[in-house]
Amino acid sequence: MHKKKRRLRKGLLPVLLILLLLIGGAGIYFFLNFNIHFIGVKSIHENAEKFNNKNCLVFYPAGNSYAEDVAKTICMNNTQDNAIYDYVLKPYGDYYMVDYGLGEKYFLDKDNKLLSIDSADINDNVKKMISDYLRYEAKKSGNDEAFTVAFMEKTYVNNLDITNARYSIDGEYLKVELTDFDYDIHLPLKYVQSEIGINLGYENELYKKPRYIDPDRPMLALTFDDGPYIPVTTKIAATLAYYDGVATFFCLGERLRPDEEIPFIKTLVEQGNEYGSHTQSHLNLTNLSSEAALEEIMIPANDLKNGFGYEMRLYRPPYGAHDSNVDNISPYPAILWNVDSEDWKSRNPDAIKEQVYSQVDENDIVLFHDIYDSTAQAVKDIIPYYVDKGYQLVTVSEMMEVLGIDYNKPYFSGR
């Protein structure tokens, strides 16, 4: 009698264990798939390497040898039934990824808790990225203008509503399923990891707005020298952002204060704008020794690199003055221009507009200065004028890449 009762109890234990395990983490997976997987509580981290790529895996409460036996039996039986248990479990930053090779991947933290991301983790910076990527995807997919405008209206004019979004990890991306839009976007984890407070092992990178350039449409590179002068540069940057355009700013080193202009420049770079060196103190480089000329070019470049890790790729010599000696010592191509707005001379919005409209053609580089309010006023009309004509406002580097211009070229002035 006693014996029989004990045996009965013993027989119930594995069943209970199976049920418990199924209700747990593996339960989610169980409903998605015919194959049964068991994820228990034993240190996945400790055993990650050991268990990697095994064809069957059962985890069980640590130190419970009875449970271990049961688990092994279950595993063996299922394997004999040709059940597929292939999976990959590998370290990802502070997490382990459980990959069953069926698209869905799970990330477990050190306590074997499933990584979950919801709208509470999405701060304003990530919201901005989501809206940037929405616009980018809309453009890239070649959807009609109405589609793009709808996204712009929803994402910029109103605030992006992300309360109904679903978040998951998909490769190197945070997948955002915007159920209200019936649209998915993918944000690179290298940009969002630190914002949502997780570490999946990707090196954090400075966010840069995604840009799509249609190779079949004309480009225009607006360039602004002698700044930043925050009151004016802010206005120009706002107009650019409003029309989804970008520009290249050649800054003067002597204007760069670590707590003012440098963080300001960082925000412009995040909008997709480019910064190049306009030297430290606006001297004519052809009058300087090689060492002095190189130093003049490099000080602003180093300021931005030290400030927020920015790597410049271009410079503009003051007065456009360069010679073969300057070309040889500079690590960057000298970027000149083929349209001069003469804003420094007229300081009059109408005169500036007339000067630009009468000269600009496809793939030109236009010279402005972001230190005059009259320039900011003129640009407020010039930018929509060219956007309406189908021009894409690009950085000089973007133009060079689309046109296949080599960065080793000593200088470039458009087209």
Ligand SMILES: [Zn+2]
């Ligand atoms: Zn200048």
